[in-house]
Amino acid sequence: MSENDVLLGMALVVTLATACQILASKLRVPSLILLLPVGFAAGAMTDIIHPDQLIGEDFSALVSLSVAVILYDAGLGLDLHNLTGHTRSIVGRLLFFGVAFTFFAVCAVGPALFSMSLKVAAMVGMILVVSGPTVVGPLLQYVRPTDKVRRLLIWEGTLTDPIGAILGAIVFHAIDTTQQIDIGRGYQLGQFLISMAVGLVGGCVGLALLWLTLRVLRLGEVLGTLAQLATVIAVSAGCDIVRDDTGLIAAIVTGMAAANIRGFDMPARRPFFETLVQLIIGLLFISISSSVTPASLTPVLLPTLVLVAFLVLVVRPLVAFVATMGKDMTMGERAFAGWMAPRGIVAASTAAAFSTSLVQLGLRGASKILPITFLVIVSTVVLYALTAGPVARRLGVATPNRTRPLLVGGAPWVIALGKALRSAGLDVQMWAGLSEERERIKEAGITLARGDLLATATNPRARLEGVNAVLLLTDDDDFNALASVVVQDNVEGPVYRVGPAHENHGVVAPYTGGAVLFRESLVRHVLAERYEQGARFLVRPGSDPLPPGHETLFVVSADGQLEPVDKTQAVILEEGDLVVLLGPLPPV
Numbered sequence: 001m002s003e004n005d006v007l008l009g010m011a012l013v014v015t016l017a018t019a020c021q022i023l024a025s026k027l028r029v030p031s032l033i034l035l036l037p038v039g040f041a042a043g044a045m046t047d048i049i050h051p052d053q054l055i056g057e058d059f060s061a062l063v064s065l066s067v068a069v070i071l072y073d074a075g076l077g078l079d080l081h082n083l084t085g086h087t088r089s090i091v092g093r094l095l096f097f098g099v100a101f102t103f104f105a106v107c108a109v110g111p112a113l114f115s116m117s118l119k120v121a122a123m124v125g126m127i128l129v130v131s132g133p134t135v136v137g138p139l140l141q142y143v144r145p146t147d148k149v150r151r152l153l154i155w156e157g158t159l160t161d162p163i164g165a166i167l168g169a170i171v172f173h174a175i176d177t178t179q180q181i182d183i184g185r186g187y188q189l190g191q192f193l194i195s196m197a198v199g200l201v202g203g204c205v206g207l208a209l210l211w212l213t214l215r216v217l218r219l220g221e222v223l224g225t226l227a228q229l230a231t232v233i234a235v236s237a238g239c240d241i242v243r244d245d246t247g248l249i250a251a252i253v254t255g256m257a258a259a260n261i262r263g264f265d266m267p268a269r270r271p272f273f274e275t276l277v278q279l280i281i282g283l284l285f286i287s288i289s290s291s292v293t294p295a296s297l298t299p300v301l302l303p304t305l306v307l308v309a310f311l312v313l314v315v316r317p318l319v320a321f322v323a324t325m326g327k328d329m330t331m332g333e334r335a336f337a338g339w340m341a342p343r344g345i346v347a348a349s350t351a352a353a354f355s356t357s358l359v360q361l362g363l364r365g366a367s368k369i370l371p372i373t374f375l376v377i378v379s380t381v382v383l384y385a386l387t388a389g390p391v392a393r394r395l396g397v398a399t400p401n402r403t404r405p406l407l408v409g410g411a412p413w414v415i416a417l418g419k420a421l422r423s424a425g426l427d428v429q430m431w432a433g434l435s436e437e438r439e440r441i442k443e444a445g446i447t448l449a450r451g452d453l454l455a456t457a458t459n460p461r462a463r464l465e466g467v468n469a470v471l472l473l474t475d476d477d478d479f480n481a482l483a484s485v486v487v488q489d490n491v492e493g494p495v496y497r498v499g500p501a502h503e504n505h506g507v508v509a510p511y512t513g514g515a516v517l518f519r520e521s522l523v524r525h526v527l528a529e530r531y532e533q534g535a536r537f538l539v540r541p542g543s544d545p546l547p548p549g550h551e552t553l554f555v556v557s558a559d560g561q562l563e564p565v566d567k568t569q570a571v572i573l574e575e576g577d578l579v580v581l582l583g584p585l586p587p588v
Contacts, residue, residue, distance in 0.1 A: 001053050009048035016042060016049075017282025030138040032344070032381045035285040036374070043290025051287045051352075059287070060353040061240075066280045067161075067349055068236035068251035069229070073273045074133040074158045075255020086327045087151060093323035094156045095163065098316075098341075102129045103167075105315045106307070113303040114372065116365020119175045123358060123366075126171045127351050127373055128311070130164035131157040132344030134281050135381060139342065143388045144399040147466070149333050153340055161346040162248035166195045169245040172354045175361070199249020202239035206231050206254035207261075215263055225272045248346075281345060288348045289374060296371040304375040311376075312383065316341040332395035339391050342380040347373055402426065402560025403493070404466060406449060408483070409473035410437020413531035417473070417553075417580075418446050420537035424556040424578045429467060468493035469562060471517065477501070477524060484515075496564060499523040517564050518553055522582070534586040542577035549584030556580065 001009070020038050024031035042049055051059040083091065103125040110121030136157035140150050170191050213219050213227035235254060236247030258264045320338030329337075351373035358366035392398035403426055407418045410432030418441075422428045430441045431449040441448050470491050472480040477500035484497045499516045501523050518527075540547075542555065555563045558576030573579070 001048065005048050006054060009050075009054050012042070012046075013049050013054075013283055013286050014279075017279065017286045020286075021278060021282055028142065030135070030142065030381060030385050031282070032135060032138075032285060032377070033385055035282060036289045036378050036381070039286035039289030040292055040374070042286070043292065044294055049287065049290045051291060054287075060349075063284060063288075063349040063352065064240055064245070064247060065233055065236055066284055067165075067346055068247050069232055069273075070134060070277050070280060070345065071158070071161060071248055072228075072232045072251040072255040073277045074137075075252040076259045076273075077133075078155065078158060078256050078259060080256070080260045083151075083155060086329075087148070087155075090152055090323055090327055090329075091155045091159070094152065094319065094337075095160055097322050098156070098160065098319045099129045099163065099167065101315055101319050102311065105310065109307065109310060113307055114300060114365055114368055116368060117363055120358060120363050120365045120369065122171055123168070123175065123354060124369055124372055126164065126168040127347050127354075127369070128343060128376060129167070130161050130343065130346045130350070131341055132161050132346050133158045134277075135342040135344035136340065139340070139384055139388055142385070143392045144401060145336060145392050145397045146333065146399060148329070149336055149397055152337060157344075158252065161344075162199070162245075162252050165245045165248050165346055165350055166192060166199070168350045168354065170195065172357070173244070175358065175363070195243055195246050196249060198239055198243045199246040200253060202235045202246065202250030203253025203257065205238075206235040206250055207257045209235070210254065210258050210264070228273075229276075284345055284349065288352050291352065292371055292374045296367070297375065300368050300371050301375065304372050305379065307372070308376055308379040308383075311341070312339075312380065330396075332397045336392055336395050336397045340384060340388060342384045343373070343377045344381075348377060400560065403469050403556075403562035404429070405469040405471055405562060406431060406467040407471045407473055408432070408480075409475070410434060410441060411473070411475060411528060412440070413528050414473045415440055415444050415446065416531060416537050419444055420539055420580050421554070421556075421562070422446060424539045424554075424580060425560060426556065426562060467491065470495045472497040473524070475524070475528075480524075498527070501525050515564075516566065518566055519551070522551065522553075527582070530582070530585060536583050538581050538583060539578055540581060542573035542579050543575070546579075547581070547583075550581040552579050553582055554580040 016038055017035065020034040021031045024034050039049075047053055055062060103122070106125030106128055107118065107121050110116060110124055111118055114121070114124075116124075133154065136153050140153060145153075173191075209231045210228065213231070214224050219227055232251050232254065235250045238247075239250045240247040317335075317338035319341075320334060324334045324337060351370045355366060355369040358369065389398065405421060405426060405428055407414055407421075407428065407430045410430070415430070418428050418430050427447075429447045429449045432438050432441060438448060468491070470487055470493075472483050472487075472495070474480055480497040481500070484495050488495045494515060496515045496517045499518065499520070499522070537553070538550075539556075546552065552565045555565060555573065556578040557563065558574065
């Protein structure tokens with residue numbers, strides 16, 4: 001390829017990856033649904049984006065390092081405090097039975113379905129045991145199941161990737177060196193344990209490097225992020241040099257340790273890493289899917305659909321049933337766990353890395369590995385993306401997509417506002433620091449958030465669960481202003497604060513940005529005074545005319561979305577909406 005072709009190919013890959021993810025976010029679907037077919041179509045129309053043409057034989061090494069970065073970022077999101085009791089036991093069972101049942105199932109049906117040798121079927125089976133956070137995470141974010149189910153599936157998807165990659169490497173080397181698969185020997189178990197040990201040692205080295213750069217040298221945000229990226233790549237590459245695919249274990253161990261050891265204080269939101277991971281996912285899927293030719297798909301299309309049906313309808317439900325047996329889970333939660341096993345980037349990268357070498361060995365059916373993997377990824381992602389939401393709702397494990405506000409403050413007017421929002425159908429929680437304020441919240445019948453909830457919300461390492469909107473309504477304007485900045489990155493939704501008094505310059509409040517509630521005249525002390533003088537909050541249908549002297553504070557849409565009304569937003573009401581009003585002062 002000429003230099004112009006290389007430049008054009010690289011630009012096209014980046015453009016397609018970015019465009020697909022932007023479009024997917026607008027359509028509210030997982031990006032893989034668009035990335036895979038777009039990459040396949042682009043590869044069929046032009047060869048300038050084929051990784052073999054752009055990068056050559058070193059593409060598999062680049063894929064390995066890229067996946068290591070993805071798994072490090074996923075490891076940073078794993079909180080060991082959530083992996084306790086039944087959760088730890090179920091995750092372990094899901095990993096063990098998921099790997100074993102999937103591997104043996106594909107080994108059993110693969111040779112007959114695809115006319116391939118048992119050795120190649122074993123390779124396909126080990127490739128298909130992995131799932132991955134890059135697929136499971138977006139699907140769960142779209143479906144919003146209960147916290148228990150979400151944690152199980154995130155942990156399983158994140159941990160199964162490095163385990164599956166190492167087992168895939170062991171199977172490949174067994175085929176390459178001995179030309180046979182002897183799973184009954186302790187030799188293969190020993191090889192797996194050696195690989196795990198190398199990965200754990202690499203993770204310890206990575207952790208030490210992060211401690212040096214982030215704690216001892218105290219690098220800032222920019223250099224600290226650069227140090228993390230360099231550490232992950234260096235440790236992952238070093239482990240892969242010592243032993244294939246152990247760099248993935250090192251990456252995820254480094255991320256998990258940094259996220260859970262006190263002193264690192266890794267933020268819950270990592271804008272640079274989130275952007276980098278999104279870009280890597282897009283580039284890898286476009287590149288790998290472009291290497292699949294239409295001619296290679298035709299002979300394996302129908303057999304692969306049969307395999308997908310077998311994995312989805314038989315194998316995965318059996319894995320979930322056995323793994324959750326005797327555990328504290330409802331039938332709906334167990335059934336949904338059995339309906340969520342999409343394949344992702346590690347399956348694609350493993351297939352791309354090993355298929356060419358197996359073809360060169362002359363093994364029957366080796367050329368079908370990549371097309372089969374591609375079709376399984378597309379089929380499972382599309383199937384689960386289209387059905388996970390309805391299935392979750394049918395099983396009763398989907399969290400309603402309604403605003404779940406947390407009101408911070410315990411003044412009488414704040415409690416009255418909480419009661420009004422609750423009467424509008426919202427699941428309201430309140431938090432207050434003073435014991436007498438907490439007692440008033442309990443007496444009002446409003447759910448009192450646990451005492452450490454606000455500490456969790458202000459912890460840069462934590463994400464606030466069960467809440468998707470925060471209203472800061474305390475009597476301290478400076479506290480509200482500071483908290484609105486600190487809490488913003490830890491809440492999956494907007495953070496609002498009540499406006500400070502105009503004449504009160506304060507220390508922070510007048511100079512801090514963020515979303516301020518209500519119109520300019522309805523600042524904190526005005527609301528408190530008007531409530532004390534007899535003004536009350538009330539909820540009315542949006543179709544009713546606005547009573548004289550009333551001011552609209554919130555609109556609660558028919559689907560439970562809470563929208564504050566301020567000076568920048570006109571009140572636009574639709575059928576079924578409710579409005580929360582502040583009434584006038586009673587006549588003297």
